[in-house]
Amino acid sequence: MAPERTRRRIPDATVARLPVYLRILTEQGDEGVDSISSERLAELGGVNAAKVRKDLSYLGSYGTRGVGYEVAYLVYQIRRELGLTHDWPVVIVGAGNLGQALAGYGGFGERGFPVAGIVDIDEAKVGSVLSGVRVRHIDELPQIVQTKRVSIGVVATPAGAAQDAADRLVRAGVTSILNFAPVVLAVPRAIEVRKVDLAVELQILSYHEQRRAGGAIHAVGTPRPASA
Amino acid sequence: MAPERTRRRIPDATVARLPVYLRILTEQGDEGVDSISSERLAELGGVNAAKVRKDLSYLGSYGTRGVGYEVAYLVYQIRRELGLTHDWPVVIVGAGNLGQALAGYGGFGERGFPVAGIVDIDEAKVGSVLSGVRVRHIDELPQIVQTKRVSIGVVATPAGAAQDAADRLVRAGVTSILNFAPVVLAVPRAIEVRKVDLAVELQILSYHEQRRAGGAIHAVGTPRPASA
């Protein structure tokens, strides 16, 4: 018989929130909560209750009117939708500050993303061990990706090396990339890239701070275009 | 005379892209490029040219038709709008893996966000020096915030300690928070919070990987709600 067809496409905004619901539900489950209403879930997630219901409705009708959602069941459904029914090993490129922190950050493995390997181009760094993972040379990337069946790569190199890192990841067979370098990566259309730029986040906060402080306080000294 | 009024509110989506333009423009400026078209800027930023023009138009009419934008001038205007005409010292709470990496990540200081201090609640970590910054005890937070005029705090603690860290930051006088802990922080309305959750990013990638792999391949074994 036909397995459930890949359901209606889920809006990006919803996909981005599902992990949050999942975390809250898991926590609640651990605390012995069996059932939860959209309102409570919304409160814990810092969002609107209607949004929670709409988001969850994209997965199917897994709630019970008058009661709420069964925590364990909902956890299962979200995990399934997100593809978290099995682990996704990741490989980290770049064993600098950030790469080391990521490798050492237990949160990845715990949440289903074990670090299959960490590589660097710098021979000096190869061989050192970070929180149980030995740094290998970047030339071993294809082998790691193949043998460990890695489909997600993390770029944690300096900006200048990021594109090369991405190219190598793609060549090695990775199909998704999480990019921490402050550059726009050029990759084949089929590759999914997400970018996390810490400085950008701070700059957005700066904008709000500046705005709060009263906007453009001093137009004084504004250089004009050095026209001709 | 009246300084320029705080101009029309800039859409969030635009604010989030301005730092990207800024980085590209700065790079181009360093490479000796004087003038740049919206098309070229769009290409380098991986976005649509019309979007670039619309985004920049929120700052004012700083381009020249038929020519493009003067790089240096545009850099200045974006910096001003984002409040980057002066540095914003930040204080990091949590000297674990991530906190250490952030403190050691030169990119912050370079881009106008020098690390004014890093604190931890663990006496054992206090006193050690990370990339030039000495770890201090969290009780010194108010003093650091006051003397260094810090308005941005970074939460880099484990999930369990994050709310306490946020509370302390707010009490110390910080008005913006960048949160790396996987929890929804409760803070007064006036406080601006941005969240970066590495695991969420991976889960979003996982969703796409799973979808690529053919969606719900096995409805087999799906547990049903353990009703009564």
Added chain:
DNA sequence: GCTGCTTTGTGAACGTGTGCACTAGTGCCT
């Protein structure tokens, strides 16, 4: 069983963001 309370699921209105396509300046070349 019926009534009333609760909570989901969703249609519809609204708001925000995106991208096209056109207008209006600007510089350059003849």
Added chain:
DNA sequence: AGGCACTAGTGCACACGTTCACAAAGCAGC
């Protein structure tokens, strides 16, 4: 001086996301 090529700025239509408000559905108590 006039025309051409180019590119910023923007009105408009569309797509996407959010929120409200209500009907449908289930449970509990009588």
